[in-house]
Amino acid sequence: MKIETTQGLKxxxxxxxxxxxxxxxxxxxxxxxxxxxxxxxxxLAIVDPGALKVLAKVPVGQDPHEVIASADxxxxxxxxxxxGIFHTINIIDLVAxxxxxxxxxxxxFGPHDLTFVNNKLWFTAEGSKAVGxxxxxxxxxxxxxxxxxxxxxxxxxxxxANNIYTININSGTVSLLSNSxxxxxxxxxxxxxxxxxxxxxxxxxxxxxxxxxxSGQDGSISIINLADKKLDATIDAKLxxxxxxKFTRDGKYALIASxxxxxxxxxxxxxxxEWKRIDIGSGAAGILIQPDNKRAFVACTPDNYVSIIDLGxxxxxxxxxxxxxxxxxAWAEQ
Numbered sequence: 020m021k022i023e024t025t026q027g028l029k030x031x032x033x034x035x036x037x038x039x040x041x042x043x044x045x046x047x048x049x050x051x052x053x054x055x056x057x058x059x060x061x062x063l064a065i066v067d068p069g070a071l072k073v074l075a076k077v078p079v080g081q082d083p084h085e086v087i088a089s090a091d092x093x094x095x096x097x098x099x100x101x102x103g104i105f106h107t108i109n110i111i112d113l114v115a116x117x118x119x120x121x122x123x124x125x126x127x128f129g130p131h132d133l134t135f136v137n138n139k140l141w142f143t144a145e146g147s148k149a150v151g152x153x154x155x156x157x158x159x160x161x162x163x164x165x166x167x168x169x170x171x172x173x174x175x176x177x178x179x180a181n182n183i184y185t186i187n188i189n190s191g192t193v194s195l196l197s198n199s200x201x202x203x204x205x206x207x208x209x210x211x212x213x214x215x216x217x218x219x220x221x222x223x224x225x226x227x228x229x230x231x232x233x234s235g236q237d238g239s240i241s242i243i244n245l246a247d248k249k250l251d252a253t254i255d256a257k258l259x260x261x262x263x264x265k266f267t268r269d270g271k272y273a274l275i276a277s278x279x280x281x282x283x284x285x286x287x288x289x290x291x292x293e294w295k296r297i298d299i300g301s302g303a304a305g306i307l308i309q310p311d312n313k314r315a316f317v318a319c320t321p322d323n324y325v326s327i328i329d330l331g332x333x334x335x336x337x338x339x340x341x342x343x344x345x346x347x348x349a350w351a352e353q
Contacts, residue, residue, distance in 0.1 A: 052113060052351040053307070053316065054095055055325055056083045057342025063097055063111055064341035068309070071327070071339055075116040079109045087133040087140070088113065088351035089155065095351065096133050096140055103129030103146030103170075108153070113351055122158050127151050132173045137180040143171050150174065150185055150196070164207050166194045175223050175230075183207075184223065184245075186232055191216035193232060193241075195248055210248050214241035220263035224288065225270040233261040233275055240264075240275075242291070254291060258284060263304055267330060268312035276303035276317055283317055283328065295333055299326040307348035318345040 052074075053066040062076040063086060080099035088095050097109040106128050110119040124130050129146030140153040144163070148171050151163040168187030171194070175184040183196040195210040217236025223229070229251065230243040238261060240254040260279025267274070272294065273286040281301045287294040300319035303326070307316045315328040316339070325339040325348070 049092070050353040051310075052088075052092065052353065054086050054088060054113075054347075054349040054351055055316075055318065055339070055341035055345050056086050056097065056305075056347040057344060058083060058320070058346050059343035062342050063095060063109075065113060065116060066339065066341065068314075071337060073339075073341060076342065077111050077116055077118055079111070079118070080107055080121075081105070083109070083347065085132050085347040086349045087135050088349050089135055089140075090138060092351035092353035094119075094155070095349070096135070097347075098130040098133055098142060100129060100131050100145070105129065106146075108133075108140075108142065110158075113353070120158075122153060122160075124151065124160060127160065127163055132185075134174055134176050136176040136178065139180065141174060141176045141183070143174045143185055145171055148187075150183055162205070164196060164209075166196075166209065168192055168194060168211070172219060173221055175221070177223075177227065184221070184230055186214075186218055186221050188217060188219050191218060193218070193221070193230065193243060195245070212243050212248065212250055214243070214250065215239045215253070220261060220265075220275070222264050222266045222273070224266055225268065231264055231266075231273055233258055233264045235260050235262050235277070235279075240286070252291065256284075256286075256293065260302075263306045265306040265308055265315075267315075268308055268310065274306050274308070274315060274317075276306050278302040278304060278320060283315075283326075285333070297328060297333060297335065299328070299335060300324070304346045305348040307350060310350060310352070316348055318348055320344050320346055 053068040055064045065075045084100040095111040099105045099107040106125045108122040127144035127147045131143045149165045169189035173186045181198040185194045193212045215234035217234040218232040221232035238257045238259040242252045244251040260277040263276040275284040282296040285295040300322035302321045304320045305318035317326045327337040
């Protein structure tokens with residue numbers, strides 16, 4: 020009987036210990052932050068996405084376009100673009116809410132799109148027709164590769180960091196850069212896929228099978244089969260002025276924004292047909308899908324606010340003031 024009681028006490032103690040650890044882990048759950056750039060105010064707004072409250076605004080450079088957070092959510096990187104002539108990436112401490120020393124990207128000019136993959140910062144350098152990679156541990160640019168294409172603009176890097184996809188707006192091409200290491204060294208090869216000139220906004224389906232890009236020039240959507248490295252289809256979507264495209268996290272819908280149109284266009288991915296239009300203002304740029312796929316944030320640049328869209332009801336549920344001419348958006352999980 021005594022043995023059974025002792026075993027019972029031990030079992031209870033173990034359960035109690037697990038419960039305490041679970042509560043501690045819950046208490047230390049990730050602190051989500053919404054990051055939003057203001058082009059006119061030259062600030063990065065750090066926002067509590069639950070309360071929809073701006074926690075701080077940190078000054079950034081003269082022409083901020085895109086922002087991304089590090090994997091631990093403690094650092095933000097902001098591209099200072101200048102239409103391809105500037106050469107700075109701002110670094111922001113998201114815990115202390117203050118700027119850290121900048122990175123000079125020379126000889127790469129015009130840093131634009133950014134992504135953080137495999138503990139490295141990857142970026143396009145439009146003015147140099149190239150992509151680059153920065154090591155955050157040293158803030159040194161450790162690798163770059165030219166595309167030879169005009170206006171290398173937006174960027175996607177696969178989770179294994181062995182494939183880079185970038186759009187070349189004026190050349191009307193998508194660069195597929197693939198790494199096949201040889202003798203312990205990186206070996207990058209470029210495949211160019213022709214798409215409509217003016218193609219800018221793009222995204223990759225969550226299953227990594229297709230890349231969709233939309234042209235602001237003729238309003239068409241080009242769909243690339245990434246396994247075959249070939250153009251799979253072209254849709255005459257008539258979305259002139261479209262400059263951003265993002266898939267929902269479940270891959271069911273593609274959200275398309277245009278600086279010339281006053282609505283967000285939603286495409287059914289499986290059927291490749293327009294499904295819905297949502298009035299959001301007089302024009303839009305940056306799109307961000309919340310990690311839990313419950314909301315989308317859309318930077319209505321000419322309207323000076325960020326629209327908040329419920330992805331369950333597909334209704335605009337609010338507007339967020341992050342400064343004049345909002346554009347680049349990102350998510351940080353600390």
